Amino acid sequence: MNSQETVFPVITLKYRAGDLIIKEGDYGISIYKIVEGKVVIFQESEDEEIALSTLGPDEIFGEIAFLNRAKEIRSASAKALEPSVLEVWHPSILLKEYEQMPPMLKYVADQILSRLLRMNKLIVQLTIREQNQRKGIKKQDPLTSQRRYYRKEIDLDCHYRPVGLSSKVRLPGRIKDMSLGGLGMEIVTENTTSFSHMDGDLFVVETTLPNGKGLELEAKIVTLSKGESSKRLILGMSITKLSAGAKSLLGFFLMPC
């Protein structure tokens, strides 16, 4: 074990306060150990820096990209808060060790990682919502106050139709995320050939929640974006009509506790 330590390739680097060490979205799998100084790990969202944690001597960072090699993309940025001395571990040996780790331990490590990524995503989502609230968007749009509620990522089959049309019209869709204020729906692009799908268009959306209860609401399109393939579109919708019964049903479904 000690022999591995002596051959471990290590480079030492110095940073000034304010220097960017890792940029979110970049490729890279090196791991950094702080010898001296202080480093902040943050994510950027809508031009805001959202701090995930502040690290000091003997702590390491950059490990997420290393373990999540499917992507090799940095999930967060790192910046020196003070003049800092860092040790950079070359990943190749560590990578080999990781691969050769007993499989059950590797499974455990992978599980920890996926939970960590999930929690970090949640932190960013929750923080953005808080910031939007502080900026007073609430005043511009009465429905925005409701977006404070937990936005849940889901995958629910649904049907929708333009408001005013017979309920015999049933366009298929999948609700991918939902809050009391709005929802994201994935549809096949074909749907747009038979009915208009423009900003402001109103639709009746019907779905069945996992508890078996049916839910109906009205929502308007606020954004249109490309889905995972050219055959799919994502509709960002803002809820415009929600009955008291449907609201409490949805409220229960969305409750984070």
Add this chain to the structure above:
Amino acid sequence: MDIQQLMQIYLSDEETYESGDIIIEEGSTGNWIYIIMEGQAKVTKRTDAGIVTIDTLKKGAIFGEMALFGKLQDKRSASVIAADGPIRLGVLDFQLLLRDYEALSPQLKSLINALIRRLKESNDRVAAIVVEANQKNRQTG
């Protein structure tokens, strides 16, 4: 080796819990490490404003693993509660996993420790944000 085969080596026991049963209690000590074989569990944290659910774990998920890599005296950092019907759990052989872990190089150990510490921090962070948001909701009605 897939997870089924691994389980045959590492599984030391099986346990079943009903919906609402507490599997791990925050603040207690213990070093069982579980894998969910069937069912779901909620991860909750105690806060000044009550109990907050921060995550839902599904089939294949591991929990209780923080005890393995942290100091053994460490208290459980969150509760895990059976959700949505009965849950079947595999209890992993702690000694076997610990032996695997102890044999790792110091760098790899630091790496895994860092992940666990980060997960703990992120869990705390989520709980704090949820509490703050709930309090604001209450103030604004």
